[in-house]
Amino acid sequence: MNLGSVTLANPVxxxxxxxxxxxxxxxxxxxDAVGAFVTRSITLDPRxxxxxxxxxxxxxxxVHTIGLQNPGLDQFxxxxxxxxxxxRTRTFVSVAGSTLGEYADLGRRLGRSPGVTxxxxxxxxxxxxxxxxxxxPFQAARVVQAVRRDLPPGLPVIAxxxxxxxxxxxxxxAIAEAGADAVVLGNAAPxxxxxxxxxxxxxxxxxxxxxxxxxxxxAELPDLPLIGTGGITTADDARAFLAxxxxxxxxxxxxxxxxxxxxxxxxxxxxxPT
Amino acid sequence: MSSAxxxxxxxxxxxxxxxxxxxxxxxxxxxxxxxxxxxxxxxxVSIGDLTPRTHLARRxxxxxxxxxxxxxxxxxxxxxxxxxxGSTWLADRRxxxxxxxxxxxxxxxxxxxxxxxxxxxxxxxxxxxLFPLAERLRARSxxxxxxLGAPDEVHLLGALxxxxxxxxxxxxxxDGSVGRRGDIAGALPExxxxxxxxxxxxxHGALHAVAAAAEQHGAWSQVAVETPQACGTxxxxxxxLPVVGEDGVARVVRACAEGPxxxxxxxxxADLGVS
Numbered sequence: 370m371n372l373g374s375v376t377l378a379n380p381v382x383x384x385x386x387x388x389x390x391x392x393x394x395x396x397x398x399x400x401d402a403v404g405a406f407v408t409r410s411i412t413l414d415p416r417x418x419x420x421x422x423x424x425x426x427x428x429x430x431x432v433h434t435i436g437l438q439n440p441g442l443d444q445f446x447x448x449x450x451x452x453x454x455x456x457r458t459r460t461f462v463s464v465a466g467s468t469l470g471e472y473a474d475l476g477r478r479l480g481r482s483p484g485v486t487x488x489x490x491x492x493x494x495x496x497x498x499x500x501x502x503x504x505x506p507f508q509a510a511r512v513v514q515a516v517r518r519d520l521p522p523g524l525p526v527i528a529x530x531x532x533x534x535x536x537x538x539x540x541x542x543a544i545a546e547a548g549a550d551a552v553v554l555g556n557a558a559p560x561x562x563x564x565x566x567x568x569x570x571x572x573x574x575x576x577x578x579x580x581x582x583x584x585x586x587x588a589e590l591p592d593l594p595l596i597g598t599g600g601i602t603t604a605d606d607a608r609a610f611l612a613x614x615x616x617x618x619x620x621x622x623x624x625x626x627x628x629x630x631x632x633x634x635x636x637x638x639x640x641x642p643t
Numbered sequence: 644m645s646s647a648x649x650x651x652x653x654x655x656x657x658x659x660x661x662x663x664x665x666x667x668x669x670x671x672x673x674x675x676x677x678x679x680x681x682x683x684x685x686x687x688v689s690i691g692d693l694t695p696r697t698h699l700a701r702r703x704x705x706x707x708x709x710x711x712x713x714x715x716x717x718x719x720x721x722x723x724x725x726x727x728x729g730s731t732w733l734a735d736r737r738x739x740x741x742x743x744x745x746x747x748x749x750x751x752x753x754x755x756x757x758x759x760x761x762x763x764x765x766x767x768x769x770x771x772x773l774f775p776l777a778e779r780l781r782a783r784s785x786x787x788x789x790x791l792g793a794p795d796e797v798h799l800l801g802a803l804x805x806x807x808x809x810x811x812x813x814x815x816x817x818d819g820s821v822g823r824r825g826d827i828a829g830a831l832p833e834x835x836x837x838x839x840x841x842x843x844x845x846x847h848g849a850l851h852a853v854a855a856a857a858e859q860h861g862a863w864s865q866v867a868v869e870t871p872q873a874c875g876t877x878x879x880x881x882x883x884l885p886v887v888g889e890d891g892v893a894r895v896v897r898a899c900a901e902g903p904x905x906x907x908x909x910x911x912x913a914d915l916g917v918s
Contacts, residue, residue: 393877396649397652417883426728625873626701628652
């Protein structure tokens with residue numbers, strides 16, 4: 370399983386924001402079995418996150434506004450990354466920024482930190498978080514370029530897009546041309562909390578949308594590596610994404626329900642061609 | 644490798660369901676969780692159909708008792724108040740039903756190294772989490788006093804058990820149906836004399852009152868903060884708890900992972916929406 374110059378043991382990754390700091394999964398012996406761990410999105414400065422309620426249940430889905438709560442890059446580098454590095458966990462650090470300069474800083478500093486396998490660029494956090502607006506494909510491409518700018522060439526950059534089929538092929542093409550090694554389809558779908566705050570919708574409710582995105586992008590850009598994610602809860606769900614053209618999958622919401630899900634799916638897929 | 648302290652994800656079986664006032668008391672065979680239990684920890688329960696999963700958020704419940712050995716193997720006990728979709732579903736389980744459970748989760752109550760004078764304050768069903776604590780405190784030769792509160796008799800839990808668990812027991816109900824009429828905040832000043840550590844479970848308002856009373860009397864407080872949790876395992880950051888860290892810096896931690904038990908003077912109650 371190759372991604373740029375990186376080899377993954379298997380095609381099952383955790384999805385950003387659903388794997389905690391890694392330690393929580395390790396408590397269940399459920400970290401080492403995954404092909405790669407993706408952190409929650411890290412920003413340059415710490416973010417306290419949204420007020421509660423942050424997560425509400427909806428049929429077959431979760432609507433959430435965590436507000437990118439994270440300790441900021443410095444704390445992440447001193448308190449979280451070394452543990453993952455010591456464990457030799459394949460770690461993709463998800464990043465989000467308000468400006469292109471912030472993205473460039475994140476890429477530069479993470480690129481020279483031991484233990485970083487690659488960068489996942491969060492291009493689709495829905496809502497009112499003050500992030501750089503990447504709804505236009507060329508803006509998404511500029512973010513990938515900014516992250517790439519001072520990053521060692523061998524370090525893969527993957528970019529995660531919202532599962533909106535409308536302009537997905539155009540966006541995927543733009544970010545691939547900007548230097549993304551793979552595209553993750555997809556992030557949470559834009560949604561609204563019952564109290565009116567912008568939010569994301571995740572879980573099996575969005576699985577067909579994400580599948581459609583993988584299908585459409587793969588049809589137009591068959592050489593672009595795709596990582597499918599969105600409501601995968603079983604090995605069969607993962608196989609559906611692989612069949613649609615993805616070379617790997619990410620497990621998100623299902624981890625909140627059963628922290629062993631990703632490790633279990635990885636074991637079930639073991640030995641199957643992907 | 645996970646250690647003997649780490650939580651487990653298990654398939655449990657409901658052994659007994661009893662009605663206690665407004666609550667259901669469930670005894671569940673849950674191998675591994677009972678052995679790892681420490682007072683103040685909880686379980687996250689999956690509700691609804693599992694194939695396919697219909698409800699994606701989990702529901703967290705205090706573990707109110709454990710029996711590491713018995714004719715059905717290790718068991719845990721939960722007290723459930725049917726309020727929303729999840730708790731009502733769980734309260735409707737019958738003997739022989741299976742449940743997907745994860746636990747024990749969270750940081751437990753810190754136990755004193757010395758035999759000290761303890762006050763245990765419990766409100767509503769949450770009082771259930773205090774009885775295993777009382778047992779362990781007595782085993783350490785601590786003096787245990789209890790204050791139980793509820794709006795009315797059907798929501799009062801453990802008033803009889805408390806007579807066995809504690810040296811002295813005070814009960815307050817909102818309607819005066821059991822004990823004195825009143826609430827926990829009002830009753831606290833009379834029971835704080837000589838208390839060195841206060842342990843509390845209940846609403847945020849009651850916990851805040853406990854934290855304030857403890858500070859006034861120079862006592863330590865350990866409060867078990869209940870918040871809605873989507874996962875309970877620290878993965879999702881869905882249960883923010885505003886605190887002041889040991890370093891004096893305000894931050895937001897996860898109630899499930901850095902809590903649920905936390906020193907009362909560390910919680911930023913106003914930011915939790917409690918006056």
